[in-house]
Amino acid sequence: MSIRRDRRLSGGGEADRGATTLELVVLFPVMLLLVFGILQGVFWYHARTVALAAAGSGVAVTRTEQGTSAAGRAAASDFVERAGGGEVLAGVQVQAARSATEASVTVSGRAPSLLPGLPGPPVRQTATGPVERVTTS
DSSP, rough: OOOOOOOOHHHHGGGGGGGHHHHHHHHHHHHHHHHHHHHHHHHHHHHHHHHHHHHHHHHHHSSSTTOOHHHHHHHHHHHHHHHHHHTTSSEEEEEEEESSEEEEEHHHHHHOOSTSOOOEEEEEEEEEEOOOOOOOO
């Protein structure tokens, strides 16, 4: 008595030949796109964090009793340069404003892009604080 195996149930038939290669051809670009997307998100988040820290540094200088908006712009620009400059945040623009009661610094630019020729995502962060002033009680 011989036992006959059904090829469809055994899982090793000719019909499955090359299925793994086809799966890899389909999945590899998807995985590559996912990895590039995650890395681009990391670059954007880092640029955003540097811009916020630079704006905070600039507003700390601007809001002092003797501070000026020019000094705040210089402090924010210096912070970005020390953090990596154009490698971290390209096309940096710093705006500072100071009124009698409030100081504000905005840092904007673009995060680095993984794809050459395409600009990175925009980044814009603002820090605001009250101006220090002498009061009498």
